[in-house]
Amino acid sequence: MGLVSLSAEAAGLDAQSALVSPDPPDTVLGMVLKAFFPTCCTLADSGLLVGRWIPEQSSAVVLAVVHFPFIPIQVKELLAQVQQASQVGLVVLGTWCHHKQEPEESLGHFLEGLGTIFSHEPWLQLCWEKGSKFWSCKATHQQSSTIPGVPIEDHVMLIFYDQRKVLLSYLHPPTVLPDCQAGDATASAEGLAAIFDTVSRSEALFCKNQFDEDPVRLSHWQSEGLEASILVELAKKASGPVCLLVACLLSLVSAASACRLWKLWPLPFIASKFSTCEQLRHRFEHLTLVFSTQKARGPAQLMRKANMLVSLLLDVALGLTLLSWLHSSNRIGQLADALIPMADHVAEELQHLLQWLMGAPAGLKMNRALDQVLGRFFLYHIHLWISYIHLMSPFIERILWHVGLSACLGLTVALSILSDILALLTFHIYCFYVYGARLYCLKIYGLSSLWRLFRGKKWNVLRQRVDSCSYDLDQLFVGTLLFTILIFLLPTTALYYLVFTLLRLLVVTVQGLIHLLVDLINSLPLYSLGLRLCRPYRLAAGVKFRVLEHEAGRPLRLMMQINPLPYSNVVHTYRLPTCGCHPKHSWGSLCRKLFFGELIYPWKQKGDKQD
Amino acid sequence: MEEERSFSDICGGRLALQLRYYSPFCREFCVSCPRLSLRLLTAVTCTVWLAAYGLFTLCENSMILSAAIFVTLLGLLGYLHFVKIDQETLLIIDSLGIQMTSSYASGKENTTFIEMGKIKDIVINEAIYMQKVIYYLCILLKDPLEPHKISQVVPVFQSAKPRLDCLIEVYKSCQEVLAHKKATSTDP
Numbered sequence: 163m164g165l166v167s168l169s170a171e172a173a174g175l176d177a178q179s180a181l182v183s184p185d186p187p188d189t190v191l192g193m194v195l196k197a198f199f200p201t202c203c204t205l206a207d208s209g210l211l212v213g214r215w216i217p218e219q220s221s222a223v224v225l226a227v228v229h230f231p232f233i234p235i236q237v238k239e240l241l242a243q244v245q246q247a248s249q250v251g252l253v254v255l256g257t258w259c260h261h262k263q264e265p266e267e268s269l270g271h272f273l274e275g276l277g278t279i280f281s282h283e284p285w286l287q288l289c290w291e292k293g294s295k296f297w298s299c300k301a302t303h304q305q306s307s308t309i310p311g312v313p314i315e316d317h318v319m320l321i322f323y324d325q326r327k328v329l330l331s332y333l334h335p336p337t338v339l340p341d342c343q344a345g346d347a348t349a350s351a352e353g354l355a356a357i358f359d360t361v362s363r364s365e366a367l368f369c370k371n372q373f374d375e376d377p378v379r380l381s382h383w384q385s386e387g388l389e390a391s392i393l394v395e396l397a398k399k400a401s402g403p404v405c406l407l408v409a410c411l412l413s414l415v416s417a418a419s420a421c422r423l424w425k426l427w428p429l430p431f432i433a434s435k436f437s438t439c440e441q442l443r444h445r446f447e448h449l450t451l452v453f454s455t456q457k458a459r460g461p462a463q464l465m466r467k468a469n470m471l472v473s474l475l476l477d478v479a480l481g482l483t484l485l486s487w488l489h490s491s492n493r494i495g496q497l498a499d500a501l502i503p504m505a506d507h508v509a510e511e512l513q514h515l516l517q518w519l520m521g522a523p524a525g526l527k528m529n530r531a532l533d534q535v536l537g538r539f540f541l542y543h544i545h546l547w548i549s550y551i552h553l554m555s556p557f558i559e560r561i562l563w564h565v566g567l568s569a570c571l572g573l574t575v576a577l578s579i580l581s582d583i584l585a586l587l588t589f590h591i592y593c594f595y596v597y598g599a600r601l602y603c604l605k606i607y608g609l610s611s612l613w614r615l616f617r618g619k620k621w622n623v624l625r626q627r628v629d630s631c632s633y634d635l636d637q638l639f640v641g642t643l644l645f646t647i648l649i650f651l652l653p654t655t656a657l658y659y660l661v662f663t664l665l666r667l668l669v670v671t672v673q674g675l676i677h678l679l680v681d682l683i684n685s686l687p688l689y690s691l692g693l694r695l696c697r698p699y700r701l702a703a704g705v706k707f708r709v710l711e712h713e714a715g716r717p718l719r720l721m722m723q724i725n726p727l728p729y730s731n732v733v734h735t736y737r738l739p740t741c742g743c744h745p746k747h748s749w750g751s752l753c754r755k756l757f758f759g760e761l762i763y764p765w766k767q768k769g770d771k772q773d
Numbered sequence: 774m775e776e777e778r779s780f781s782d783i784c785g786g787r788l789a790l791q792l793r794y795y796s797p798f799c800r801e802f803c804v805s806c807p808r809l810s811l812r813l814l815t816a817v818t819c820t821v822w823l824a825a826y827g828l829f830t831l832c833e834n835s836m837i838l839s840a841a842i843f844v845t846l847l848g849l850l851g852y853l854h855f856v857k858i859d860q861e862t863l864l865i866i867d868s869l870g871i872q873m874t875s876s877y878a879s880g881k882e883n884t885t886f887i888e889m890g891k892i893k894d895i896v897i898n899e900a901i902y903m904q905k906v907i908y909y910l911c912i913l914l915k916d917p918l919e920p921h922k923i924s925q926v927v928p929v930f931q932s933a934k935p936r937l938d939c940l941i942e943v944y945k946s947c948q949e950v951l952a953h954k955k956a957t958s959t960d961p
Contacts, residue, residue: 194798194867194868196868196869219868220868317796317798319798319799319866319868319869321869352888352890352917353888353890354888704885704886705886706872706874706884706886707864707866707869707872707886709795709799709801709864712795712796714774718795718796718798718799720866720869725884725885725886
């Protein structure tokens with residue numbers, strides 16, 4: 163008896179009215195009513211269902227259960243209070259009946275009567291008997307019924323959801339309609355995002371728990387007591403003064419670095435050539451953002467701050483490990499001792515290479531005179547370089563020791579310094595590359611211009627095209643002569659250019675690998691990845707449904723679970739912006755520049771103009 | 774109400790289709806793919822190990838044999854976890870949406886849920902796949918802001934690849950559920 167039989171009676175009544183007159187289309191073809199019910203309330207005592215009704219989707223999102231005894235005025239006051247705080251339209255949706263022992267008849271009548279006090283269309287009645295696996299649900303429309311006195315019943319579909327997980331999760335991508343502003347508090351989201359939105363905005367309702375001495379007794383996920391973590395609360399309290407202190411220190415540092423002294427001519431140029439300065443500036447920006455005294459504006463900003471903080475901490479931890487490793491057992495001394503012989507060895511290898519080029523490299527016959535000139539020029543260059551290195555050798559260990567200390571700023575800084583030291587040590591290779599490239603470039607332009615003369619054509623600068631031109635006989639004679647000379651000298655120059663370009667590309671590749679590692683440490687969102695691993699419901703890509711045990715004639719029950727974001731999407735959404743040192747050229751333009759001998763600058767520096 | 778029928782896929786392998794009617798507006802279709810065949814597994818393992826043994830006789834390095842064992846084990850685990858799909862399920866719930874689940878041989882499940890507001894229709898499409906013409910069932914999605922255009926086509930049962938008779942069963946069932954949605958929606 164009780165509500166179960168009442169619903170059977172009502173169903174019987176409907177069947178009878180079906181015999182009398184055909185079913186109005188609404189009862190069969192009307193939208194199915196979806197009732198989202200929190201799993202924490204399934205064991206709650208009987209009471210009123212409180213939540214939000216979304217008419218466009220015909221869904222009722224139940225947020226809490228109000229238990230007996232209550233005074234209707236107080237319930238309405240509470241709802242108005244929460245509605246003002248959260249901008250979510252809360253109403254009384256219906257009744258919840260949990261029969262623990264024998265079904266109570268009087269309760270059934272009482273619950274029917276409540277429908278008249280809190281009028282809401284449709285009025286939802288959920289009932290669960292302890293011991294029975296199945297629920298009974300009824301949703302009645304009193305006003306829109308075609309037969310007066312007989313309410314229309316909708317089909318009800320029960321969807322269970324875990325309130326805590328839905329509250330804490332963040333749905334990607336956020337579905338914001340284009341005509342709503344970001345600050346519009348009553349903006350309605352589409353579809354399932356509306357459910358997430360409703361639950362997350364109703365935090366004011368979930369703050370009321372059983373220890374509050376409220377006249378109205380609620381049941382929801384936090385009704386046993388507010389959930390919080392001591393560490394998190396302490397961190398929140400401590401973060402205020404710490405942020406203030408660090409922000410002051412950082413502003414002092416930035417004021418010092420903005421001083422006019424650093425703008426004197428050689429310093430900005432040198433600073434732009436070294437990647438260490440770029441990396442330091444990047445990390446400084448991260449620090450200012452993390453320790454800024456402004457609160458994060460949204461979950462995306464919060465994640466970004468957290469990612470930056472974890473990345474900084476990991477960087478410093480790895481840097482300190484490297485520092486301890488370097489300074490233990492006199493590694494710095496060993497490194498300094500090994501550096502000079504290594505530089506000598508590289509210079510010796512280069513000398514052998516030049517001797518080889520000055521002979522008959524790979525069996526090719528070079529032009530003897532040009533060969534000797536170029537070879538001797540480069541050999542003298544190497545000699546100068548080695549003398550400078552030997553001049554510096556007493557100070558190397560001290561310099562390395564102080565530079566090694568910079569590893570405490572982070573592993574990325576140490577790697578950038580390594581890349582810069584490599585660039586400095588191979589500076590002579592860079593110089594050789596520039597000489598070879600310029601020579602080759604001149605030769606190629608000369609050859610192309612004289613080739614046009616050979617055919618009787620000329621480059622028209624005004625019209626940017628090749629035009630025919632009549633040359634004098636002596637012009638033709640000298641031009642042809644020069645053309646022949648240049649073309650016979652081409653193999654020698656081309657070979658030198660090829661060899662030094664390959665060496666330069668090798669150095670650039672090594673530097674590129676180091677930069678790639680630095681970029682990886684800079685941009686990987688470790689906090690998001692950790693969150694996805696340990697608390698997958700926080701980052702939601704969507705939802706998934708599971709059909710629970712079903713019996714014909716009973717309402718359909720579904721379990722809604724959070725579908726977490728895949729790892730690749732996590733990295734893609736939350737990656738931090740890097741320094742911007744990306745390769746400037748595509749493969750096609752690189753090959754073209756190599757062929758014509760134009761100089762290659764492999765990385766786009768921040769101050770460069772876009773092509 | 775549950776029903777099971779057997780069909781075949783485009784290569785001739787046996788498929789089992791399970792139809793579950795929970796209610797007039799909620800239906801589930803489960804297509805089970807053929808299991809991992811022992812013959813193929815044995816063949817691949819033998820090939821890899823023979824090749825490793827051949828290399829071993831050339832190089833006299835026993836690391837090659839252990840490496841071959843590792844490669845076989847890791848390859849099998851990776852195949853079961855990332856490649857071999859055992860079952861594909863389509864759950865259609867009127868007024869909520871359509872959910873597609875793929876279960877891998879290692880137990881991993883990959884679920885995608887599409888809301889009803891984004892679904893325009895379910896159709897059977899023809900496609901030219903190498904030298905064959907095959908039929909596949911797909912869901913047409915629309916942008917809620919532009920209901921007349923099709924923004925995306927999502928194919929269903931991609932690894933099972935059932936034949937037209939199986940697809941027609943699923944199609945008819947889905948259309949019955951969607952007919953109600955079309956009757957209540959305002960789209961032309």
